[in-house]
Amino acid sequence: MINYSQNLRAFAQAILGSIIQTNLSINFVLLQLSMPRNFVSFTEKGKVIEKFRDNDTSYRFKVKTKSGHTLLNSIAFTQKEDVDKVVQQLQTIKISNNYFERKTDHEGHFLFNLKDANGNLIGHSQLYDSEMGMENGIKNLQNQIATLAQASES
Structure with missing residues (x-):
């Protein structure tokens, strides 16, 4: 059966x-x-800038900490060369507080924008719950960029 x-x-x-x-x-x-397509990254003394193709028409970069936290997300660039140029500029300038635009969103979160010497937007931060957290993020990004500048000089 x-x-x-x-x-x-x-x-x-x-x-x-x-x-x-x-x-x-x-x-x-x-x-x-x-x-992300065409993902490229490089490290300098344990710090990271990641450059990548966001979609078929734009390129971006991120500035990250050694532990992998994102400090800055760039705006979209139409040309890969523009991303390379901005990253190169970041490595050669001393970023003072007047490069940062501090903001608060409609939900009370804090964030900052990074602008170049001409006032053009380069990128933006994550959202922070406190103003102190945002200021810490700015300080960390300044330190990160200073480290990259020192590495590019040597």
Whole structure:
């Protein structure tokens, strides 16, 4: 006599295994598609600037700490050369407080924008819960950029 229950269970397990495998494959493909294209990064004395292609028409960079926290997200640039130029400028200038625009969003979070000597926006920070946190972020970014400037001189 044929045990239909056992056959049905084996069939269900095979189908379920196939569904799980397909789902994992789809998730892997989606993960690959969500990664920035042409991702490039370099480190200087444990500090990191990451330059990457954001989509088909723009390029960006991030300034990060050694531990991987993002200090600054750049604006979108249409040319890779523009990103390289701004990163090079960051490594050669001393960034004083007048390069920073301090702001508060409509929910009471603090953030800052980094501007160049001509007042053009370079990038923006994450959101901070306190003004002290934002000021700390500015100080950390200034230290990071100073470290990069020292590394480019040597």
